[in-house]
Amino acid sequence: MDYPLTEARKEIKTNLKNVLIQLEYKFEPKLEIPSEELGDFSFPCFTLASLIRKSPKDIAEEIATRIKKGKWINKVKTIGGYVNFFIDKQILITSTLKSIYNKKEDYGNLKKINEKVIIEHTSANPNGPLHVGRARNPIIGDTLVRIFKAAGFDVESQFYLDDMGKQVAILTWGLGNLNSKDIPISKYNKSDHKSVGFYQIANKLMKDDEKISKEISNIIKKSENGELKTLKLAHKAYTPVLKGINKSLQRINITIDRYIPESDFVKNKSVEFVVEKLKKSKYCGNENGGLYLDLESFGIHGRNTKFFFTRSDGTTLYATRDIAYHIWKGKHADKLINVLGEDHKLESKQVEIALNLLDVKSIPKPIFYAFVSMAGGKMSTRHGRVVYLDDLIEECVKRAYEEVKTRKGLEFSEAKMKEISEIIGIGALRYNIIKVQPEKDIVFKWEDALNFEGNAAPFIQYAHARACGILSKMEKNKGIKDPDLFSLKHDSEFNLVKKLAEFPIIIDDASKGFKPHIIATFLFDIASRFNQFYRDCHVISEKNIELKKARLSLVNSTRIVLKNGLYLLGIMAPEEM
């Protein structure tokens, strides 16, 4: 069964199409959503007008007079060259609230489809804790995971684990050769923070000492050759780091289904297979033994169009293994999504071309995000200009705690304040990152990150808590059983319901367009309209019992949509705050 607004749109479109056929206009109409007061759906006649050489205004009127009223179509009005459709408010109210009441936490979700999607995200080098520069990655990734699940897909999240690269090699060397006395003490009692010092010092030493540099190169070489002993050492080195990263992710409600080590593709020889096949490509060239694809004819320009996939000594490169990984992924899913920093754009393109040359069907859809920088320059571990994800989490929660304490210090217990500030702080953090489209640069400022008012998660959580407040006060009354929904007549009520009705469409748009941020905007809108309703339409003090019940039902529906929506963003919905 369709959701109410989808059904309404269908009816209007069918009706409109029929009228166009009647008038013998061959034209595929496109419906728009106008601003509220103009109507619910709108058909602009301008394009059609230029085709048949008639004035848009005349066409609009011609069409409007022929549109029949239906279950949904209540009124048709023309303004200039527009045909504006008004849908029946009562039908929308009753069908939407019933739909929410029936589906509950399932409301908004689209029909299950038998399609598997693998979303690769985070995939950070396991040499230290996650920092804010890349913090968009897990948040965008996890939000996409949740959105695609809601859109009916079978979703698996994957972390591609670079266990044989330079970064892990440096860490491995550091842990094997440095004395923990010489490592600066971390302020966090977390395994990733404890390890990163070894990496940093080793990194520094390597630059001045050729011997060390050579030893590290050796580690890399050995792991590339698939030498198990070295890979085991590396595994031992990065595992605690990964554990720490995982812990941070868990705290912001992110779990990764599967970690895929890069070395797997060396061990199972699938990289060799990739090399063998690419060798046969007509774009393959050889430079002193190193093999490359010439990508000039694929629109790759710049100083160097050569995409090397082996070194002169025959060993493979990161990108080669990435190709093997993607071939493997493609066999296990119908759709692939990769969340990547914008620095991976070229590499991603190269892999895509290679996959095409290898006749691989499933080409990944990359979602690129711009880095988070700090006011005054780039983030850099060396210059101490780094803010870790853990720093950000701590600061957000701490600030949330202060807010909770000033507001509810007398009312809530210490434990409750702690619990709520965790929910609010984490929510604010995730929301702040997801509300902006990924490709936009973000300059990190504490004032912005810690602002809990306006377009921020606490605003939405607050609306949810308010709704819960009303419901809990009314619990003793019989409540929502068989409310007469026709008694909802106030504009604020209708405006809210109309927005609630859009939820499934928003999920559809967000998944089809890979746009997690529109969920955030939508929820802000709901919360905003709920606050207006809250102002205009009192529930508890309402004397008319039928109206009171109907409003209660609306409050409960709003609560459900807010909760479901926040869930998509990985944000908890507190019942009080």
Added chain:
RNA sequence: GGGCCUGUAGCCUAGCCUGGAUAGGGCGAUAGCCUCCUAAGCUAUAGAUCGCGGGUUCGAAUCCCGCCAGGUCCGCCA
């Protein structure tokens, strides 16, 4: 030098793919609203050459071309 992304009020941002009706919001500012369901809220006011210049179109923030600024990449690194 070349490729890709971004440029919307003091600050942040939606809309751009798929051109359409007065460019939506938020922060900050100013002025109001708690004997009434949580004021992390609500209402109002001020604030925009949609980076700049051309073009296409009945119509351009949106499409095309050129330029400017910022980010990012152009390793037999990962």
